[in-house]
Amino acid sequence: MTNEQTLEPAIRVRGIQKSFKDLHVLRGVDFDVERGSIFALLGSNGAGKTTVVRILSTLLKADAGTASVHGFDVAAKPGDVRESISLTGQFAAVDEVLSGRENLALIAKLRHLKNPGAIADELLERFSLTEAGGRKAATYSGGMRRRLDIAMSLIGNPPVIFLDEPTTGLDPQARIEVWQTVRQLANGGTTVLLTTQYLDEAEQLADRIAILHKGTIIQNGTLSELKQLLPPATVEYVEKQPSLEDVFLALVGDTGETGDDAENTDSDTAAGGVRAGRDPR
Numbered sequence: 001m002t003n004e005q006t007l008e009p010a011i012r013v014r015g016i017q018k019s020f021k022d023l024h025v026l027r028g029v030d031f032d033v034e035r036g037s038i039f040a041l042l043g044s045n046g047a048g049k050t051t052v053v054r055i056l057s058t059l060l061k062a063d064a065g066t067a068s069v070h071g072f073d074v075a076a077k078p079g080d081v082r083e084s085i086s087l088t089g090q091f092a093a094v095d096e097v098l099s100g101r102e103n104l105a106l107i108a109k110l111r112h113l114k115n116p117g118a119i120a121d122e123l124l125e126r127f128s129l130t131e132a133g134g135r136k137a138a139t140y141s142g143g144m145r146r147r148l149d150i151a152m153s154l155i156g157n158p159p160v161i162f163l164d165e166p167t168t169g170l171d172p173q174a175r176i177e178v179w180q181t182v183r184q185l186a187n188g189g190t191t192v193l194l195t196t197q198y199l200d201e202a203e204q205l206a207d208r209i210a211i212l213h214k215g216t217i218i219q220n221g222t223l224s225e226l227k228q229l230l231p232p233a234t235v236e237y238v239e240k241q242p243s244l245e246d247v248f249l250a251l252v253g254d255t256g257e258t259g260d261d262a263e264n265t266d267s268d269t270a271a272g273g274v275r276a277g278r279d280p281r
């Protein structure tokens with residue numbers, strides 16, 4: 001890596017604002033993501049995590065502020081940004097009628113890569129999907145589908161990847177598999193921005209964690225920095241470190257409200273209130 005590359009963060013966000021009609025979702029969001037690191041954006045339902053990801057991946061325009069990804073301004077150079085990223089959304093992009101191998105080969109073809117079949121086989125192997133590769137994706141379990149979805153997003157080796165709730169709905173084993181994949185990506189130099197409702201996911205994976213609440217980033221730090229925000233709870237014989245969940249709930253409040261605008265939010269996202277880490281799904 002050259003000096004020039006190390007100077008500039010992979011993602012830089014400054015003063016981003018976004019409203020949907022009267023709902024002022026983002027009120028000045030600032031953060032940087034270092035190259036090759038894993039950055040977790042935490043927030044209650046409706047806090048605006050997906051909105052941030054959509055702005056950074058050029059699917060949505062911000063009302064104010066600036067953001068750059070891989071050195072390209074998202075407003076001025078959306079094409080360059082798109083070539084530098086991949087996005088795995090909250091809802092999988094897998095085509096169910098195709099087999100896993102066909103899904104992968106199709107994306108490789110669309111990206112004009114040589115040997116799409118070989119690329120597909122390599123990714124199937126990496127994501128432990130070789131055996132299932134010839135089967136229609138419709139027959140895959142949730143975890144297999146999510147792994148295929150992430151595999152598809154890696155085609156072309158984008159330097160920055162966005163994972164919006166990568167493990168929602170997965171069982172613990174499938175989550176661990178996805179976590180291993182994400183770690184491997186970061187070890188290989190890929191920058192990962194993930195959003196999650198699972199605090200243990202952020203604890204496990206993230207180099208830095210930012211908490212989005214009432215339209216701004218209210219805390220941003222390493223896990224140990226965040227834990228230091230609360231004094232360790234002590235009893236006479238046992239010293240207890242606060243978990244990230246304790247820190248999160250202390251900062252955000254555990255009333256189930258997403259903020260001043262909670263009553264205005266869409267029913268499909270507002271219903272759960274503070275869902276992080278507590279959702280039985």
Ligand SMILES: Nc1ncnc2c1ncn2[C@@H]1O[C@H](COP(=O)(O)OP(=O)(O)OP(=O)(O)O)[C@@H](O)[C@H]1O
Nearest residue numbers: 020025043044045046047048049050051265266269
């Ligand atoms: N296109 C849109 N039109 C109107 N309102 C929107 C639109 N997109 C998002 N919103 C609203 O903006 C707020 C933030 O939504 P967003 O999807 O970014 O939240 P989130 O943090 O990703 O939530 P979740 O944890 O449920 O995925 C919500 O109140 C949502 O209803």
Ligand SMILES: [Mg+2]
Nearest residue numbers: 049050051090
């Ligand atoms: Mg979301």
